[in-house]
Amino acid sequence: MSEVPVSWFLTLSAVLFALGVAGFLFRRNIITVFMSIELMLNAVNLTFVTFSYQLKQVSGHLFTFFVMVVAAAEAAVGLAIILTVFKNRATLNIDEMNSMKD
Amino acid sequence: MQLWLIPIFPLAGFVINGLFGRRFSKALINTVAIASVILSFAWALKAILTADLSAVHSEHYFTWIQSGAFRVDCDFALDRLTAVMLLVVTGIGSLIHIYSIGYMAHEGGYYRFFAYLNLFMFFMLTLVLAANYLVLFVGWEGVGLCSYLLIGFYFDKQFATNAGNKAFIVNRIGDFGFSLAVFYIVKHFGSLDFGTVFRQAPGASEAVLTTIGLLLMVGACGKSAQIPLYVWLPDAMAGPTPVSALIHAATMVTAGVYMTARSWPIYIHAPGALEVIAIIGIATAFFAATIGLAQNDIKKVFAYSTVSQLGYMFVGVGCGAFSAGIYHLMTHAFFKALLFLGAGSVIHAMAGEQDMRRMGGLRKKIPWTHWTMLCASLAIAGVPLTSGFFSKDAILLGAAHLHMWIYWVGVFTAGMTAFYVFRAFFLTFYGPYRGDAHPHESPPVMTIPLAILAVLSLGGGFIDIPKFFLPYFYGGNPPEVPENMGLMLFASSAGILGIFLAWLMYVYRPKLADSFAGGVKGLYTLVYNKYFVDEIYDATIVKPVVGGSRVVLWKGADAGLIDGIVNGIGTAARTVGAGLRQMQSGNIRSYATWVLAGGVAVIVALGVLLGTAGGVR
Numbered sequence: 154m155s156e157v158p159v160s161w162f163l164t165l166s167a168v169l170f171a172l173g174v175a176g177f178l179f180r181r182n183i184i185t186v187f188m189s190i191e192l193m194l195n196a197v198n199l200t201f202v203t204f205s206y207q208l209k210q211v212s213g214h215l216f217t218f219f220v221m222v223v224a225a226a227e228a229a230v231g232l233a234i235i236l237t238v239f240k241n242r243a244t245l246n247i248d249e250m251n252s253m254k255d
Numbered sequence: 256m257q258l259w260l261i262p263i264f265p266l267a268g269f270v271i272n273g274l275f276g277r278r279f280s281k282a283l284i285n286t287v288a289i290a291s292v293i294l295s296f297a298w299a300l301k302a303i304l305t306a307d308l309s310a311v312h313s314e315h316y317f318t319w320i321q322s323g324a325f326r327v328d329c330d331f332a333l334d335r336l337t338a339v340m341l342l343v344v345t346g347i348g349s350l351i352h353i354y355s356i357g358y359m360a361h362e363g364g365y366y367r368f369f370a371y372l373n374l375f376m377f378f379m380l381t382l383v384l385a386a387n388y389l390v391l392f393v394g395w396e397g398v399g400l401c402s403y404l405l406i407g408f409y410f411d412k413q414f415a416t417n418a419g420n421k422a423f424i425v426n427r428i429g430d431f432g433f434s435l436a437v438f439y440i441v442k443h444f445g446s447l448d449f450g451t452v453f454r455q456a457p458g459a460s461e462a463v464l465t466t467i468g469l470l471l472m473v474g475a476c477g478k479s480a481q482i483p484l485y486v487w488l489p490d491a492m493a494g495p496t497p498v499s500a501l502i503h504a505a506t507m508v509t510a511g512v513y514m515t516a517r518s519w520p521i522y523i524h525a526p527g528a529l530e531v532i533a534i535i536g537i538a539t540a541f542f543a544a545t546i547g548l549a550q551n552d553i554k555k556v557f558a559y560s561t562v563s564q565l566g567y568m569f570v571g572v573g574c575g576a577f578s579a580g581i582y583h584l585m586t587h588a589f590f591k592a593l594l595f596l597g598a599g600s601v602i603h604a605m606a607g608e609q610d611m612r613r614m615g616g617l618r619k620k621i622p623w624t625h626w627t628m629l630c631a632s633l634a635i636a637g638v639p640l641t642s643g644f645f646s647k648d649a650i651l652l653g654a655a656h657l658h659m660w661i662y663w664v665g666v667f668t669a670g671m672t673a674f675y676v677f678r679a680f681f682l683t684f685y686g687p688y689r690g691d692a693h694p695h696e697s698p699p700v701m702t703i704p705l706a707i708l709a710v711l712s713l714g715g716g717f718i719d720i721p722k723f724f725l726p727y728f729y730g731g732n733p734p735e736v737p738e739n740m741g742l743m744l745f746a747s748s749a750g751i752l753g754i755f756l757a758w759l760m761y762v763y764r765p766k767l768a769d770s771f772a773g774g775v776k777g778l779y780t781l782v783y784n785k786y787f788v789d790e791i792y793d794a795t796i797v798k799p800v801v802g803g804s805r806v807v808l809w810k811g812a813d814a815g816l817i818d819g820i821v822n823g824i825g826t827a828a829r830t831v832g833a834g835l836r837q838m839q840s841g842n843i844r845s846y847a848t849w850v851l852a853g854g855v856a857v858i859v860a861l862g863v864l865l866g867t868a869g870g871v872r
Binding site for chain 1: 842843847848851
């Protein structure tokens with residue numbers, strides 16, 4: 154079968170990452186922001202796997218495992234924080250969480 | 256010999272009266288103060304009588320400064336010059352202390368007065384006993400301090416505190432010259448000890464010695480009220496009269512003359528400096544005498560008289576007649592202290608009145624004061640056989656020997672001296688009584704010192720000071736000054752003429768004085784206003800210095816520059832902080848933006864770095 158050029162994978166990964174950044178910066182809902190963060194992490198995972206395939210080395214795969222573990226832990230903690238914040242403020246609008254200013 | 260005891264007695268008096276005097280009774284304060292001075296006098300007398308005065312007797316107490324090869328010891332020394340000064344200072348000091356018991360009896364701050372007076376005695380005796388220039392300077396500064404404290408004794412009066420400030424500041428200008436002289440002596444002779452310096456003096460160059468001599472003279476001008484630094488002495492009359500008598504007539508102001516006479520080994524090899532001293536002396540003598548002619552305040556007349564007589568002393572010293580200068584110092588102490596104390600007695604009798612135009616006819620009312628002041632006036636006028644006659648003639652003969660023109664000016668000034676002193680005398684004691692008070696004679700505690708001083712004024716000339724100093728100055732070979740009877744008699748006749756003129760204008764025809772003054776209105780105004788010297792100084796020196804200090808240094812440099820820098824740093828920190836604070840808006844999205852921007856920057860930087868380092872492997 155014909156090869157899918159490696160550059161296509163990398164482009165896809167870059168686009169996904171860019172979408173993740175855009176979502177992270179421009180969305181108002183905190184949960185959407187978190188989803189964008191997950192999107193960015195997965196885009197990076199794709200990049201790692203691509204290079205692992207291209208260079209015939211296994212370290213890329215291994216790193217992907219690490220990233221997924223970290224993403225899972227972070228999602229758990231982050232959602233716990235969001236729940237607490239929502240209980241206190243009754244809003245998920247990221248612009249209204251600015252009580253850290255001086 | 257324990258010379259240190261001589262100044263320590265008055266210092267103890269100061270400490271005791273100063274610390275505890277507030278709770279003492281007047282009798283106890285008197286006892287402490289008088290006893291300390293009399294003990295000092297007695298000890299000085301004992302030391303002088305038991306010492307062999309053909310050599311210098313010095314005592315070393317401790318090493319004050321030791322810096323490499325330079326060393327200054329705290330030493331006291333006793334020689335002939337010191338002996339005369341000690342007796343004058345302690346003797347006249349004791350009499351004035353006793354007099355002050357009566358004079359200050361009704362004044363506030365009684366214990367403070369005697370404490371300061373004792374402190375002054377301590378410093379003056381340190382000055383006189385010093386065996387090197389630095390210990391002398393300690394005494395020099397100390398008497399200046401006491402002068403300031405005592406002139407401003409009535410500290411609630413603005414003019415008194417101003418006068419105290421003026422005295423101290425003008426003195427400091429002189430002290431600047433003295434300090435420069437001390438530095439130069441150290442540089443050239445490596446030591447400040449009198450013995451060491453004077454032994455090396457003949458070997459030094461004339462230029463060096465002249466410079467030192469002139470700089471020392473600047474100091475003497477300040478302390479001894481010569482032109483141009485005499486302006487503080489007339490204002491110093493704001494202090495109590497015993498202060499004027501002790502400090503500004505008999506002792507402190509003579510410190511300059513003493514110091515100059517003490518430095519004779521330097522001066523005899525610097526004739527240029529001596530000439531300058533003589534010229535300053537005679538100019539001051541003449542100038543001050545003219546001002547004294549027109550003053551109406553009795554103390555001011557005597558103040559200008561002091562300036563004038565100090566000028567005479569410097570003429571003596573400046574013409575190489577050192578012993579004549581010291582002789583006049585001693586006799587002047589007698590009659591000037593008596594004049595001031597007598598004036599104090601008059602003021603005391605007149606309940607504070609000092610203007611002679613409101614006195615008159617006091618001859619019968621205060622006879623003791625009248626007769627003692629007559630003795631003093633005769634002495635200062637140089638009437639033959641009084642003490643002033645001998646000393647003044649010694650000076651004038653010394654002057655005639657070197658510079659005849661100084662003799663002529665001196666004789667004219669002697670005439671003026673006699674005139675203004677007897678003008679004061681006649682205005683006060685003769686004629687109709689023009690005042691309002693009820694004059695009464697002073698108590699014996701005041702009149703007995705007056706009597707003692709009167710005896711000294713008349714007979715003090717028979718203490719043969721020139722003979723006493725014969726083996727001292729010039730190392731025993733003074734230049735021969737021929738006795739010229741003609742010159743001596745001419746000088747006294749000028750004095751007698753002055754007395755006669757004063758009698759004519761103030762007793763015989765009292766209207767004559769006013770009509771004469773009216774005839775020379777411009778000159779009279781000039782002289783009465785002391786030639787406007789104070790005003791000139793104020794306009795040319797005081798106002799520019801104060802103004803420059805205020806505008807340039809205070810507002811410009813201190814408030815503007817230094818405060819500006821310090822405050823500016825604070826303001827800058829605050830401004831930067833206000834700018835950086837924008838980052839902490841609490842807005843999570845802007846935080847995220849910053850994270851992104853930072854991340855991009857790091858990646859770009861890494862890319863550039865790796866790119867320049869040869870690309871990725």
